[in-house]
Amino acid sequence: MTQRSETGAVPGVGVASGAPSLFSEDLVFLDAAATTSDELFSFLSQELMQKGYVAPSWQAAIQEREAAFPTGLAFETIALALPHVDAVHITKPYIAIVKPRTPILFSAMAGVSDEPILASLIINLGLLKHNEDQVHVLSAMMEMFMDSAHVARIAAQTTQAGMVECFQSYLQL
Numbered sequence: 001m002t003q004r005s006e007t008g009a010v011p012g013v014g015v016a017s018g019a020p021s022l023f024s025e026d027l028v029f030l031d032a033a034a035t036t037s038d039e040l041f042s043f044l045s046q047e048l049m050q051k052g053y054v055a056p057s058w059q060a061a062i063q064e065r066e067a068a069f070p071t072g073l074a075f076e077t078i079a080l081a082l083p084h085v086d087a088v089h090i091t092k093p094y095i096a097i098v099k100p101r102t103p104i105l106f107s108a109m110a111g112v113s114d115e116p117i118l119a120s121l122i123i124n125l126g127l128l129k130h131n132e133d134q135v136h137v138l139s140a141m142m143e144m145f146m147d148s149a150h151v152a153r154i155a156a157q158t159t160q161a162g163m164v165e166c167f168q169s170y171l172q173l
Helices: 037-050 058-069 134-146 149-155 160-170
Strands: 028-032 072-074 079-081 096-102 103-107 116-118 121-126
Touching: 028 037, 028 160, 037 058, 037 096, 037 116, 037 121, 037 134, 072 149, 079 116, 096 160, 121 134, 134 149, 134 160
Parallel strands: 028 096, 079 121
Antiparallel strands: 072 079, 096 121, 103 116
16 A cells, blocks of 8 residues: 555656646546547547647557557546547546546456446556556546545536546645
């Protein structure tokens, strides 16, 4: 289990001190209308390209990667997906959070389940491996989603600012 600071955050996870946060209110999409992963990736591609986070190759790359290496996960209190692509498709690091209007079907991560996952939360990791440690970020997120009290806080969020604060307070990214 990851050690936590007095504030409850996971220390040592995130970008270098003084660097901007990986979370941004303009990358939190509440009540997203997408009903399939392809619709979601199309929507995110437009948003992320427009804001300068991803290359034009991002959408095809994330669809291909999700088909080959599914990211759906079901925890005790939440089902989610953690789609991501190789750093070559990222122009600046980010983490996008999507809370769809209705859950979106994702295939389960290999070795987790043979059943598809109806994801009520999608966290798109746009990490540059040489700057942010993707393994540590994923590990910290896994721990966060096993904390039922924190998952309840996440599920209750109705504003972009609240969602960012909720993630940052736990992960310090």
